[in-house]
Amino acid sequence: MPTPLPIARWAMPTVSNMHQTFDAAIEMNLLHANQRGADHNRAHFDQWGITCINLMSSPGAGKTQLLEATLKSLENLQVAVIEGDMTTELDAERLRQHGVPVVAINTGRSCHLDSKMVAGGIQQLQQHDPQSLDLVVVENVGNLVCPAEFEVGEHAKVALLSVTEGEDKPLKYPVMFREADCLLITKTDLVPHLDVDLAQIEANVRQINPTVAIFHVSAKTGEGLDAWCNWLQQAVTVQSNRLQLTV
Amino acid sequence: MHETDMTKALIGTIRDWWDAQPEKPTVQKVHLIVGTFTCVEPASLQFAFDVQTQGTFLDGAELAIKDVPLVAHCHTCHADYQPELGSQYACPSCHSPMEDIRSGRELKIDRLECVAA
Numbered sequence: 001m002p003t004p005l006p007i008a009r010w011a012m013p014t015v016s017n018m019h020q021t022f023d024a025a026i027e028m029n030l031l032h033a034n035q036r037g038a039d040h041n042r043a044h045f046d047q048w049g050i051t052c053i054n055l056m057s058s059p060g061a062g063k064t065q066l067l068e069a070t071l072k073s074l075e076n077l078q079v080a081v082i083e084g085d086m087t088t089e090l091d092a093e094r095l096r097q098h099g100v101p102v103v104a105i106n107t108g109r110s111c112h113l114d115s116k117m118v119a120g121g122i123q124q125l126q127q128h129d130p131q132s133l134d135l136v137v138v139e140n141v142g143n144l145v146c147p148a149e150f151e152v153g154e155h156a157k158v159a160l161l162s163v164t165e166g167e168d169k170p171l172k173y174p175v176m177f178r179e180a181d182c183l184l185i186t187k188t189d190l191v192p193h194l195d196v197d198l199a200q201i202e203a204n205v206r207q208i209n210p211t212v213a214i215f216h217v218s219a220k221t222g223e224g225l226d227a228w229c230n231w232l233q234q235a236v237t238v239q240s241n242r243l244q245l246t247v
Numbered sequence: 248m249h250e251t252d253m254t255k256a257l258i259g260t261i262r263d264w265w266d267a268q269p270e271k272p273t274v275q276k277v278h279l280i281v282g283t284f285t286c287v288e289p290a291s292l293q294f295a296f297d298v299q300t301q302g303t304f305l306d307g308a309e310l311a312i313k314d315v316p317l318v319a320h321c322h323t324c325h326a327d328y329q330p331e332l333g334s335q336y337a338c339p340s341c342h343s344p345m346e347d348i349r350s351g352r353e354l355k356i357d358r359l360e361c362v363a364a
């Protein structure tokens with residue numbers, strides 16, 4: 001049911017005006033339509049007993065490679081991917097090699113996924129027996145700004161920051177790191193070749209978001225993947241327990 | 248770039264309201280409240296609004312954006328403070344991390360100034 005719009009509140013007309021002027025109170029969130037769509041998507045996931053995570057980062061932080069490594073490690077979970085990409089299906093093709101259902105959404109010129117685009121992805125997921133799935137990973141468009149404001153129906157937000165991006169990124173793009181439930185510091189295999197201070201990255205993130213779970217991972221060497229996969233597994237367990245309680 | 252989408256959403260919401268009015272008023276001014284701890288650039292929103300309203304029922308309407316500063320609350324000091332965007336988010340007195348945000352996340356269509364038909 002769409003929220004009914006408020007009726008105009010008539011103010012006292014000003015005498016000098018030929019026509020009556022009035023203020024109409026709207027008092028609505030600018031993104032209420034997106035939010036409503038996100039709630040609708042989440043209701044679908046809940047109905048199917050699926051946990052949905054929204055994976056976000058700048059371009060090239062390693063979302064797809066991390067996802068490939070994660071798919072190999074998560075043997076006990078049935079996973080599907082909704083893949084957002086501006087124009088190509090390159091990432092979707094890579095992920096399909098791992099034998100999981102992958103729905104590709106081309107966002108065109110849009111720099112983020114919104115709930116309407118993901119609703120289209122959910123519709124395509126219906127061909128893949130959604131009730132058998134445990135986890136849907138939405139891989140967002142590479143961008144540290146816009147995706148932070150557009151919920152898509154996820155139960156948790158996961159942000160990636162690669163070690164080559166610099167310690168200051170959480171300070172410069174604070175909304176993304178504030179919104180994240182989990183932060184993966186990726187490409188840690190490169191640390192010996194860089195002047196990067198991982199403790200400083202963590203300190204910068206912590207001052208914005210004291211409760212975020214942080215893992216250091218390398219999709220290349222496998223470092224930290226167990227801890228990250230345990231977090232995912234736990235997120236799925238918590239979510240399915242919650243659903244059993246509400247049924 | 249997402250300001251374009253946000254402007255579409257803004258115009259869509261106002262249009263829904265306008266369509267529901269029995270006599271169509273002229274909207275003169277749209278009042279928005281935008282927190283500084285959002286990913287919204289007011290200048291881009293202003294630009295997108297001017298472009299997207301051309302030739303529509305909102306042609307000529309003004310967009311007034313009220314900035315709301317980021318205010319956080321420190322539980323240790325029992326006090327509100329304004330973090331320095333881009334550099335310092337922890338409490339300036341005791342360096343506790345930013346826990347509760349009191350304001351700054353707003354993205355709200357507040358009200359419309361109209362002239363009756």
